[in-house]
Amino acid sequence: MNYPCGIIKDLLPLYYDGVCSPESSQAVKEHLAHCPQCRASLEALKVGQEPLPQPDEEEKKAASFRSLKKKLRKKQIQIGVICVALAVVCMLLVSTVLKNTVRMVEYKDNIQVTMEKEGLVSQLEGTLWYTCSSVTLETQEGKCLFFGFTDTAWDDLITGDQTYCKYTLCPADKGADQIEKVYYYTGDCADLSRLSQTQLAQEMENAVLLWTK
Ligand SMILES: [Zn+2]
Known part of the structure; x- marks a missing residue:
């Protein structure tokens, strides 16, 4: 016989605890077999009964x-x-390595030498920060000045708005008027002073003559 859901629901806690009479238990089982709502109630009971x-x-x-x-x-x-x-x-570490990576700046036509009031002046227009090294030597062509610009890999990174470098290669009061020629030299200027006149003449062929008296 089928009982209404209300009665089954009342019985479910007893059924779940296994304290129903065999008749009630049988009735609940039969009802659950065809009533999804009461089955859901039994599931809810199981979940709710879990020890907190x-x-x-x-x-x-x-x-x-x-x-x-x-x-x-x-x-x-x-x-x-x-x-x-x-x-x-x-x-x-990176900045130290980059700062020590000194590179000679190859000659380009953005490098110029002029004689000005203050002396012989080199100018470079570019976007990097450059340093200038120079040496004045007695050669077969008279007193010649060699100079070169260097930059470092670090300069590439921190390039500011520097677009113009101006260096006084030889001040007027330090004998600028005695210099016959100015060369742009992409080697180490300090090395030039150790060369013989013949070797120096060879190096001068590789240098770029930028200014003549
Ligand atoms: Zn039911």
């Missing part, structure tokens, strides 16, 4: 979770600090 964690256990869990969170945060901060320190060290 004890309050102090819950509190313990929360506390251990909090301390874990704290530890993680501490770790995160440590890792962050180490990362920043490593990044700074890397940047310093």
Whole structure:
């Protein structure tokens, strides 16, 4: 015989606990076989009957979770600090290497030499920061000045608005008027002073004559 859902629902807790009479148990089973609503009620009963964690256990869990969170945060901060320190060290290393990568600037027509009031002046128009090295030597063609611009790989990176470099190669009061010729030289100017006159003459062929008295 089929009972209404209301009666079955009343019986479900007893049925679930297994304390129903065999007749009631049989009736519930039969009803459940064709009533999805009551089956759902039985499922809900099972879920609801699951033992809830004890309050102090819950509190313990929360506390251990909090301390874990704290530890993680501490770790995160440590890792962050180490990362920043490593990044700074890397940047310093890279900048040192780049600053020591000195390159001669090949001659281009943006390099000029002029005689001005203050003396012999070299000018370079470009977008990098350049340094200028020069040497004045006695040659077979008289007193000649050799100069060259250098830049570093670092300059490439930190290039500002520098578009014009002007260097006084030889001041007027330091004998600029005695210089016969000015050459742009892409080798090491300091090396030139160690060369014999013949070797120097050869180097002068590779240099670019920019100014003649
Ligand atoms: Zn039912």
